[in-house]
Amino acid sequence: xxxxxxxxxxxxxxxxxxxxxxxxxxxxxxxxxxxxxxxxxxxxxxxxxxxxxxxxxxxxxxxxxxxxxxxxxxxxxxxxxxxxxxxxxxxxxxxxxxxxxxxxxxxxxxxxxxxxxxxxxxxxxxxxxxxxxxxxxxxxxxxxxxxxxxxxxxxxxxxxxxxxxxxxxxxxxxxxxxxxxxxxxxxxxxxxxxxxxxxxxxxxxxxxxxxxxxxxxxxxxxxxxxxxxxxxxxxxxxxxxxxxxxxxxxxxxxxxxxxxxxxxxxxxxxxxxxxxxxxxxxxxxxxxxxxxxxxxxxxxxxxxxxxxxxxxxxxxxxxxxxxxxxxxxxxxxxxxxxxxxxxxxxxxxxxxxxxxxxxxxxxxxxxxxxxxxxxxxxxxxxxxxxxxxxxxxxxxxxxxxxxxxxxxxxxxxxxxxxxxxxxxxxxxxxxxx
Numbered sequence: 001x002x003x004x005x006x007x008x009x010x011x012x013x014x015x016x017x018x019x020x021x022x023x024x025x026x027x028x029x030x031x032x033x034x035x036x037x038x039x040x041x042x043x044x045x046x047x048x049x050x051x052x053x054x055x056x057x058x059x060x061x062x063x064x065x066x067x068x069x070x071x072x073x074x075x076x077x078x079x080x081x082x083x084x085x086x087x088x089x090x091x092x093x094x095x096x097x098x099x100x101x102x103x104x105x106x107x108x109x110x111x112x113x114x115x116x117x118x119x120x121x122x123x124x125x126x127x128x129x130x131x132x133x134x135x136x137x138x139x140x141x142x143x144x145x146x147x148x149x150x151x152x153x154x155x156x157x158x159x160x161x162x163x164x165x166x167x168x169x170x171x172x173x174x175x176x177x178x179x180x181x182x183x184x185x186x187x188x189x190x191x192x193x194x195x196x197x198x199x200x201x202x203x204x205x206x207x208x209x210x211x212x213x214x215x216x217x218x219x220x221x222x223x224x225x226x227x228x229x230x231x232x233x234x235x236x237x238x239x240x241x242x243x244x245x246x247x248x249x250x251x252x253x254x255x256x257x258x259x260x261x262x263x264x265x266x267x268x269x270x271x272x273x274x275x276x277x278x279x280x281x282x283x284x285x286x287x288x289x290x291x292x293x294x295x296x297x298x299x300x301x302x303x304x305x306x307x308x309x310x311x312x313x314x315x316x317x318x319x320x321x322x323x324x325x326x327x328x329x330x331x332x333x334x335x336x337x338x339x340x341x342x343x344x345x346x347x348x349x350x351x352x353x354x355x356x357x358x359x360x361x362x363x364x365x366x367x368x369x370x371x372x373x374x375x376x377x378x379x380x381x382x383x384x385x386x387x388x389x390x391x392x393x394x395x396x397x398x399x400x401x402x403x404x405x406x407x408x409x410x411x412x413x414x415x416x417x418x419x420x421x422x423x424x425x426x427x428x429x430x431x432x433x
Contacts, residue, residue, distance in 0.1 A: 042067060047079040051182055051418040054080070069420060070183050071432070077420040081160060084417060114371045114379070117163060117416040118404075119155050123148060125163070127181070127416070128404075130387070132373040144181045147433060156218075157207035157262050161419025164207035164218060169194070175205040175218050178239070178423065178430075185423040185430040189218065189237055190244055198224040204232070204255035206263025206270035210284040215239070216426065217284050219263070219270055221255050230254050236287060240426040248287055253280050262414070264308045266315040266331075271308055279308065295319065295329050295352045310415075312372040317352070327354050328369065328378070328392070356392030371415065381413065 037045075046054050046069070058065045069076050118126040118141070125144040152168035156175045161182060166173035169191065176189040194200060205220040216239040221232040232255060234248040254275040263270040269281040271292070281290050297319040309316040315331040329352045358378060371379045373389075380388045380398065390398040423430035 036063070039067065043069075043076050043079065047076065047083050051080075051420070054420075055182075071185075071422050071424045074422070074425045077422060077425065081419050081421065084419070114373070115416050115418065116370075116413050117144070117155070117158060118413045119153060123153055125181070128413075130371070130379065132375060132377070146179055146181060146184075146186060149177065155262060155414050156205055157265060158414050158416045159207060159209045159216065159265060161417055161421045162207075162216060162423070163414075163416070166203075166205060167191075170200075172200060172203045172222075173205070174203055175207065175220055178207075178218070178428075180419070180421060180423060182418055182420060183422050183424075184433045186433060187239075187423050187428050187430040192220065192222055192235075198226060201225045204263070204272055206265065206272070206282070208263075208265035208268070208270050208284050210268035212268065213285050215284070219282055219284075220245075221251060223254070239423070239428055242427065251280075251289055253278065253289070255280060264310050264315060266310055266313070271315060273308060292331060292350060293352060297327065297329065297354075309369055311369055311378070316369065318369060325357050325359050327357050329354050358390040358392055359397045370413070 042064070046057060046067070049057070054069065058067070058069065067076075113132075114130045116128050116130070118128055120126050120143075125146065125148070126141045127144055128141045148165070149167055152173075154166045154168075154173045156164035156166050158164070161180050163179050163181070164175055165177040165179070166175040167177065174192050176191050178187040178189065179185060192200065192203070200222050201224065203220050203222045205218070207216075207218050209216045218237040218239075219234070221234050223230045223232050229252075232251040232253070234251055235245045236248050237245050255272040256275060263272050263282075265271075268285055269283045269290075271279060271281045274280050279292050279294065281292055282288075283290060292315070295317045297317075309318070311328070311330065317329045317331075319327045319329060331350055331352050334349055334351055369378050369380050369390075373379065376391075376393065378390045378392060380390065385403050387401045387404070388398045389401055424432075
């Protein structure tokens with residue numbers, strides 16, 4: 001056609017008449033043809049939508065409701081998860097300064113939103129979003145209707161849409177529940193074996209995923225009263241392995257119990273602070289303990305101010321430099337390092353960097369940074385009930401956005417990423433509610 005428009009005649013099926021149109025492109029598909037696209041194309045389209053939009057699309061017709069989105073299938077779940085992680089790259093304000101960072105920090109696919117799960121006062125879980133374009137957005141919360149056990153619960157962690165919970169067993173917490181609120185799956189793990197010979201006094205635990213092995217793992221380290229000095233017994237549960245808890249030997253570090261201060265997952269490793277004041281990391285790939293370098297501001301870390309956090313995908317430590325301000329340090333990879341993992345001896349390719357200072361008077365267990373907005377502002381919990389916003393680019397004092405709803409005041413919160421990761425697809429015998 002040599003780039004010229006050409007009038008052609010097209011017979012529309014079922015109408016029995018000719019209609020002229022110009023050949024600028026293919027004719028639009030009749031609306032019912034959209035329901036008969038090849039399955040791989042439909043899944044690709046749906047993978048670009050937020051989780052709630054995908055669930056609504058399943059209600060459109062029988063064809064879409066039969067698409068393999070839930071259970072027994074990892075193709076769509078993996079594709080949808082990759083799309084969300086690509087969106088995460090777009091919203092991270094500090095990424096350009098770094099060579100590598102953990103890609104499984106939790107956030108909504110909408111780049112202006114952050115999402116969290118709260119443990120409520122009535123043993124319930126709540127889903128909350130924060131939109132920096134709507135500072136009151138966090139006041140809207142939704143209850144996650146899952147059959148949680150009638151025990152004292154503690155949030156262990158969340159990774160790629162899976163939530164790990166622990167229950168209280170005689171003054172210590174055991175991480176034995178995994179769920180996905182989107183797929184409605186719920187899994188019970190075997191509880192720690194208790195006997196009269198060894199009295200367990202505390203358990204440190206964590207939950208995470210390592211991309212190199214594509215495995216989700218729960219880790220617990222328990223200590224017995226008759227083993228002095230305390231020696232931790234290490235156990236690992238790999239989802240889908242079919243072999244239950246595995247014994248991984250012992251550890252001489254006394255890891256702090258993680259109720260209200262769960263292990264921090266960064267770069268495929270779980271991080272705790274030991275009672276001796278050192279940071280201890282457990283690599284989920286090779287299942288070995290290592291000690292990252294200590295923050296230069298404090299070595300060893302003081303017990304009273306030694307909680308670790310994850311901020312914008314990096315391991316974070318906050319140092320109360322003086323009463324009126326605090327420094328935020330991030331553990332990041334050196335630009336000269338050649339590897340993107342943390343397996344070098346004593347994490348030699350990683351170093352702490354003081355990124356910014358915030359004008360806040362006190363940072364501790366109840367006052368903690370938890371997220372970075374797309375514009376680079378830091379959000380903090382304050383007294384377990386308030387959200388405070390700090391702009392590290394200025395010296396202005398933090399701005400209080402407001403208090404949380406009374407049902408979720410004073411309880412834990414973790415970042416959360418909705419996903420279609422299925423426990424059944426991971427070969428676990430999970431219940432579907």
